[in-house]
Amino acid sequence: MNITQAATYLGIAKSTLYTWRTRRPGFGPRAVKAGGALRYRRSDLDAWIEAHAEALDDPEADHIHADTRSAASQSGALGSMSRRSRPRQR
Secondary structure: OOHHHHHHHHOOOHHHHHHHHHHOOOOOOOOEEEOOEEEOOHHHHHHHHHHOOOHHHOHHHHHHHHHHHHHHHHHOOOOOOOOOOOOOOO
16 A cells, blocks of 8 residues: 555555654554655554554453542542642542
């Protein structure tokens, strides 16, 4: 696939793929240079998507995260909420 097709396949802007390639080497999906043009294999795009899937797809992980959220709310911890998003204390 060319870069436009790969970006469409991933659902991101073409500029994002260029940014990952130049500013964050090694982060984006693997590309192949053929005749001076970038090409992406569908299998490499699928592997990259799989490698960056959130861990919350695991039912046990959901259970662990639910317990953590529950414990945090019971202890009164505000977590990483910004000052604007925190409830006001009166």
